[in-house]
Amino acid sequence: MLSAVTDAGYTIPTPIQAGAIPFALQRRDICGIAQTGTGKTASFVLPMLSLLEKGRARARMPRTLILEPTRELAAQVAENFEKYGKNHRLNVALLIGGVSFEEQDRKLERGADVLICTPGRLLDHFERGKLLMSGVEIFVIDEADRMLDMGFIPDIERIAKMIPFTRQTLFFSATMPPEIQKLADRFLQNPERIEVAKPASASKTITQRFVATHGKDYEKRATLRDLVRAQEELKNAIIFCNRKVDVADLFRSLERHGFSVGALHGDMDQRSRTTMLQNFRDGQLQLLVASDVAARGLDIPDVSHVFNFDVPIHSEDYVHRIGRTGRAGRSGAAFTLVTKRDMKFTDAIEKLIGEKVEWLNGDLNALPPAEESKEMDRPGRGGRGDKSRDRGRGKGRGASGHKSDTAVEHTTAEIIEVAPPAKVESVKQERKAENKQHNNARNTRPYPANDDSRDRRRYRDHDDGPTPVGFGDDIPAFMLIAASAKV
DSSP, X not given: OHHHHHHTTOOSOOHHHHHHHHHHHTTOOEEEEOOTTSOHHHHHHHHHHHHTTSOOOBTTBOSEXXXXXXXXXXXXXXXXXXXXXXXXXXXXXXXOTTSOHHHHHHHHHHOOXXXXXXXXXXXXXXXXXXXXXXXXXXXXEESHHHHHHTTOHHHHHHHHHXXXXXXXXXXXXXXXXXXXXXXHHTTOSSOEEEESSOTTOOOTTEEEEEEEOOXXXXXXXXXXXXXXXXXXXOOOEEEEOSSHHHHHHHHHHHHHTTOOEEEEOTTSOHHHHHHHHHHHHTTSOSEEEEOGGGTSSOOOTTOXXXXXXXXXXXXXHHHHHHTTSSGGGOOEEEEEEEOGXXXXXXXXXXXXXTSOOEEESOOGGGOOOOOOOHHHHSTTSOOTTOHHHHHHHHTTBOTTSSBOHHHHHHHHHHHHTTSOHHHHHHHHHHHHHHHHHXXXXXXXXXXXXXXXXXXXXXXXXXOSSOOOSTTTTOOOGGGGSOOOOOO
16 A cells, blocks of 8 residues: 555645544544645545455445545545555445446445445445445545535435444544534544644635626626636636536537636536546646536646636535645635625635635725626617617507508508509508518518517627526527428
8 A cells, every 4th residue: 555655656644644544543433624635535545445455345245435425526536546555456336326227236246345425326226225234344424514514414314324333434524514513423433533724724825816796697707708818827727606507608608709618517417527527637628617516525636726606605615616726735726706796605705714805906896887788789689778679669560570550551541642542552452461471471480489589599609698598599409490280
């Protein structure tokens, strides 16, 4: 194991490793708290490798269990076992969603010394009768606050009842609020608390700045683009959004503006998530737009910048997000876009980290007045202040924008003064026929027949207006095909 650690390029343990490893080797329960990026994963991987050198796993009876909140983090821990345990003959099984059960079953049948999984997939295998948990000696809960705070409490309690009471339990996290600590105490027996940094503190190597912006999505996107272009030392960056739909919108926006960008969120299939993350690690993508699925524990050591497109609702998430940069002693920069409605969240963040975050180019009071989007001022958009449509309707046009029968009558009345009755009737019939032809053409168009359809198609190539409502840019192809009626 020491040979593998040396080959990995490590010679001196980090503070959390120096504090946790001796107690882990003594089979003590541990509650470890340290800043993100300080080597917490190796704090339980290395002692587990040493303790597992003796003995052998039996079929479907894992010797150790590691729970992770996300698939990416579980896969990352498996990579650590491969790196540090390359001189061992240990079987490592990774149970995560998005992978077939049959392949995972084959690994369990061979016997797993180390079982790394997300709670949902572990319970699926257990309910299928594919797992016996009575042989678990070491139980590790990584990112403990998130595992317990975000809906995993019933699963954790159920899993804890499945494994022996005499197990060794290890908790590791970057944050541990008091209410979460009470829950953790239910799973730990006389734990050794190792705290190498103030809970929820950010690394001193990260330069943090708040950036004032207006609240509209298109204004925030414009501010972000200007901010990214202004960074002279930007190598790569992760951009965090609160919602998955915002990840998709921002990804399309940046892609349209010529940025090298990828997206990562929980609704993507596992193969796409893995490929996107690997492309970002390999430098094929400069920007990665992500939800909080990428905020926890992912070890991408050389991320130069982090941008928070949305201020995180939970202040603890801010620490994890900006912790993706400035890792292992490197310097990093974190910028957070702040609107007026985000002030309560920024106050909570400053209270949590115990310091004031400086503003870039002035706070919200120094923000210039918002400018109306050019997209909103174009005729036919139908937004507020679009009087062209109202003027048209006021002059005898119907909701469809074409002349109504009333308008035909009015025009015909003007002709009466200069034309005989027979001519007036002829003109009247022509106008009605023309009006009917226009309406039929509108009803048979292959795209939705509303006033904004042509403008919406032009709008797709612009990004200075609000996000489209409805299908937005993703109108299904089958809806653009004209229907053919068969008699």
